[in-house]
Amino acid sequence: TIPQKWNFGAGPAMIPRPVLERAQAEFLNYEDTGVSLMELSHRSETYENLNNRAQQQLRQLLSIPENYKILFMQGGGHTQFAAVVYNLIAWRHHQNKAKTNNKPTSDHWKDIPVDYIVTGAWSAKAVEEAKRLGANARVICDAKKSLGAFTGIPAEETWLTSDPEGPTRKADKEAGQTPAYLYYCDNETVNGVEFSFVPSMHDPEVPLVCDMSSNILSRPVDVSKFGVIYAGAQKNIGPAGVSVVIIRDDLLQTSEEKDGLSPVPLMLDYKTMVKNNSLYNTPPMFAIYMSSLVFEWLLDPKAQRIQDGEKEADKSIQQDLVGVQAAAARNARKAGKLYKALQESKLYRIVVTDEKSRSKMNVPFRISTADKLDPHAVSDKKKDEALEAAFVAQAEAKGLLQLAGHRSVGGIRASIYNAMPEEGVDVLIDFLKEFEKQNA
Numbered sequence: 293t294i295p296q297k298w299n300f301g302a303g304p305a306m307i308p309r310p311v312l313e314r315a316q317a318e319f320l321n322y323e324d325t326g327v328s329l330m331e332l333s334h335r336s337e338t339y340e341n342l343n344n345r346a347q348q349q350l351r352q353l354l355s356i357p358e359n360y361k362i363l364f365m366q367g368g369g370h371t372q373f374a375a376v377v378y379n380l381i382a383w384r385h386h387q388n389k390a391k392t393n394n395k396p397t398s399d400h401w402k403d404i405p406v407d408y409i410v411t412g413a414w415s416a417k418a419v420e421e422a423k424r425l426g427a428n429a430r431v432i433c434d435a436k437k438s439l440g441a442f443t444g445i446p447a448e449e450t451w452l453t454s455d456p457e458g459p460t461r462k463a464d465k466e467a468g469q470t471p472a473y474l475y476y477c478d479n480e481t482v483n484g485v486e487f488s489f490v491p492s493m494h495d496p497e498v499p500l501v502c503d504m505s506s507n508i509l510s511r512p513v514d515v516s517k518f519g520v521i522y523a524g525a526q527k528n529i530g531p532a533g534v535s536v537v538i539i540r541d542d543l544l545q546t547s548e549e550k551d552g553l554s555p556v557p558l559m560l561d562y563k564t565m566v567k568n569n570s571l572y573n574t575p576p577m578f579a580i581y582m583s584s585l586v587f588e589w590l591l592d593p594k595a596q597r598i599q600d601g602e603k604e605a606d607k608s609i610q611q612d613l614v615g616v617q618a619a620a621a622r623n624a625r626k627a628g629k630l631y632k633a634l635q636e637s638k639l640y641r642i643v644v645t646d647e648k649s650r651s652k653m654n655v656p657f658r659i660s661t662a663d664k665l666d667p668h669a670v671s672d673k674k675k676d677e678a679l680e681a682a683f684v685a686q687a688e689a690k691g692l693l694q695l696a697g698h699r700s701v702g703g704i705r706a707s708i709y710n711a712m713p714e715e716g717v718d719v720l721i722d723f724l725k726e727f728e729k730q731n732a
């Protein structure tokens with residue numbers, strides 16, 4: 293038997309154990325075909341059924357309305373940074389053209405603004421990519437600038453476009469432009485900053501684009517508020533290799549090359565994917581299969597509770613929740629107890645100071661030997677970092693894996709996605725206490 297390990301990696305992350313076991317059992321003979329799923333034709337009926345089933349499961353889990361399409365794409369989150377720019381500028385261009393009786397108002401990307409809220413490393417990277425592609429990308433809120441570091445989410449009233457009479461909106465009106473979209477990242481995996489709300493202070497004509505790579509399926513979401521939602525699979529869905537895109541179908545009406553726009557690369561074109569039911573080219577079949585097993589696991593009314601070792605008789609736990617509702621309740625409990633333990637300790641410091649923006653998926657923290665109660669206390673950085681390294685190494689030896697913070701920020705980070713059983717969080721909390729006692 294395999295020794296029990298708790299994997300706190302941010303992604304690729306833990307996959308529910310029953311899902312791995314099921315995949316193992318089906319590995320050599322998929323649905324009585326006599327071959328492995330990976331050897332089947334992606335044009336076979338068996339695969340097409342799986343492709344459709346995975347979409348239906350996701351639609352059910354997130355109550356995705358009929359006027360939204362579900363796509364399976366490749367290239368991870370980074371590819372979506374670019375896909376969003378290409379597709380939605382082409383959409384806005386089409387809108388502009390329709391308004392002016394088919395005379396294009398602008399032939400250039402640069403004339404159409406695209407707006408970004410930057411609350412951490414991943415939204416910052418998305419802006420960078422938009423700029424690199426030549427788009428007129430505007431940062432309407434930069435949390436690092438407003439707060440000094442990525443430790444929270446500035447109030448919506450402070451965002452550049454929140455004032456209809458403010459300079460940004462005025463300039464748009466004068467130029468006869470409406471931004472192609474407003475982009476944000478719902479959960480910043482590196483920084484542990486998560487939105488507790490859906491941005492509302494923006495023009496209803498401007499679709500919201502949201503990167504939910506690290507918190508999709510962790511809680512219910514009102515899909516109807518969004519234009520595009522996307523997520524790489526390797527955190528809360530399945531293995532790396534597939535990205536899920538959920539798009540409102542009116543956004544698929546886009547300008548083409550003949551309208552003077554540079555063409556959207558075929559594999560980034562949401563229309564190509566929709567027209568071909570995500571089967572334009574050979575899809576990452578195994579990743580989609582594994583994702584489908586995870587969806588099925590989430591939809592099973594008992595699976596999540598069994599994983600946490602919950603007893604039917606336990607009245608403190610709401611027993612009738614399923615799907616993402618059940619996941620949300622579990623995630624709130626798991627994150628709640630972890631933050632509480634960190635808060636109560638003298639040794640650990642939670643990085644995200646804005647409590648309502650603390651992620652329930654990724655919990656970054658630091659070790660500091662300075663007196664927590666003394667605001668003037670100076671800590672010995674070298675000593676603290678050595679303790680952090682010792683923490684990560686000792687945890688690893690005890691089967692608590694991948695607790696090092698992202699290489700860009702250091703420190704410690706515990707990622708506790710849907711697949712992390714509550715017991716894993718309990719084991720981590722015990723270790724936190726033990727390590728603190730030893731190093732007091």
Ligand code: PMP
Nearest residue numbers: 368369370414481503505506524
């Ligand atoms: N967005 C978020 C929120 C992420 O966490 C990540 C990866 N950690 C990415 C985008 C980039 O994803 P990929 O590595 O699949 O390109």
